[in-house]
Amino acid sequence: MTLLSVQDLSKSFGGVAAARDVSFMLERGEMLAIIGPNGAGKSTVFNMVGGQLRPDHGAVLLDGQNITLASPQKRFRLGVGRTFQVAQTFLSMSVAENVQMALVSHNRKSTALWAPARMRYHEEALALLEQVGMAESADHPCSALAYGDVKRVELAIALAGRPKLLLMDEPTAGMATRERAALMDLTAEIADAKGIGVLFTEHDMDVVFGHAERVIVLVRGRIIATGSPEEIRQIEEVRRAYLGDDHALEKPKGVSPAEGVSPA
Numbered sequence: 001m002t003l004l005s006v007q008d009l010s011k012s013f014g015g016v017a018a019a020r021d022v023s024f025m026l027e028r029g030e031m032l033a034i035i036g037p038n039g040a041g042k043s044t045v046f047n048m049v050g051g052q053l054r055p056d057h058g059a060v061l062l063d064g065q066n067i068t069l070a071s072p073q074k075r076f077r078l079g080v081g082r083t084f085q086v087a088q089t090f091l092s093m094s095v096a097e098n099v100q101m102a103l104v105s106h107n108r109k110s111t112a113l114w115a116p117a118r119m120r121y122h123e124e125a126l127a128l129l130e131q132v133g134m135a136e137s138a139d140h141p142c143s144a145l146a147y148g149d150v151k152r153v154e155l156a157i158a159l160a161g162r163p164k165l166l167l168m169d170e171p172t173a174g175m176a177t178r179e180r181a182a183l184m185d186l187t188a189e190i191a192d193a194k195g196i197g198v199l200f201t202e203h204d205m206d207v208v209f210g211h212a213e214r215v216i217v218l219v220r221g222r223i224i225a226t227g228s229p230e231e232i233r234q235i236e237e238v239r240r241a242y243l244g245d246d247h248a249l250e251k252p253k254g255v256s257p258a259e260g261v262s263p264a
């Protein structure tokens with residue numbers, strides 16, 4: 001069964017139609033990017049999938065279950081994980097404790113029991129940190145990490161909820177170019193291994209064309225194209241939507257989009 005099915009989602013703010021009849025599907029293990037110029041409606045669509053915004057009409061189905069009106073918390077319990085544009089970690093806590101908190105929360109234990117919970121889920125947290133290459137920093141405070149490493153910890157936190165679907169809002173914002181490719185390679189590897197569908201918005205076209213398997217192009221709230229990165233790059237209408245940024249749709253230098261960008 002299709003993991004995520006988005007059907008005719010529409011949302012207006014006053015007179016502005018931010019999303020108009022947006023429909024798409026996402027399969028397990030797939031990396032799907034939503035791109036579009038500023039104000040195209042990317043965040044609006046993303047937030048309707050995540051539950052932060054209620055659509056005017058249309059439906060969101062996860063594994064066939066209608067979650068259109070479910071709260072973000074309910075979606076989380078059903079397997080929708082999310083990372084944010086600005087990483088959300090507790091800086092004063094250690095790397096491991098941040099992941100343990102997420103495990104406690106996923107297992108619905110009250111965070112009021114946090115003191116004894118410090119001992120709980122330590123092994124599981126370490127296993128998740130191992131997956132994102134951060135096990136060696138388990139005891140460091142998050143505040144001591146480089147930003148790219150914080151984003152890896154955030155990925156481990158999202159994985160603690162055992163998501164089927166991972167929503168990543170501008171995952172590489174604020175990161176150096178090499179770190180961007182490495183984070184997205186890691187995400188693709190984990191998504192593939194665990195069969196997690198990943199939906200992400202992204203302004204960096206190198207990231208999009210190097211790491212998405214499929215791309216949706218939104219312009220003024222409407223999907224104007226869907227296809228592989230190679231197909232999307234060839235569509236004249238898409239090129240026009242990006243006029244003013246002549247090189248936005250060029251191939252990343254020396255990289256085949258099918259192979260992705262190699263980690264640094």
Ligand SMILES: Nc1ncnc2c1ncn2[C@@H]1O[C@H](COP(=O)(O)OP(=O)(O)OP(=O)(O)O)[C@@H](O)[C@H]1O
Nearest residue numbers: 013016017018036037038039040041042043044045
């Ligand atoms: N809460 C809101 N109230 C009023 N208008 C809104 C609201 N949220 C979005 N809009 C409008 O809806 C349209 C789509 O906005 P949205 O933020 O979804 O676009 P975006 O593609 O994510 O843009 P960006 O790339 O700049 O983040 C824009 O015209 C925006 O001004």
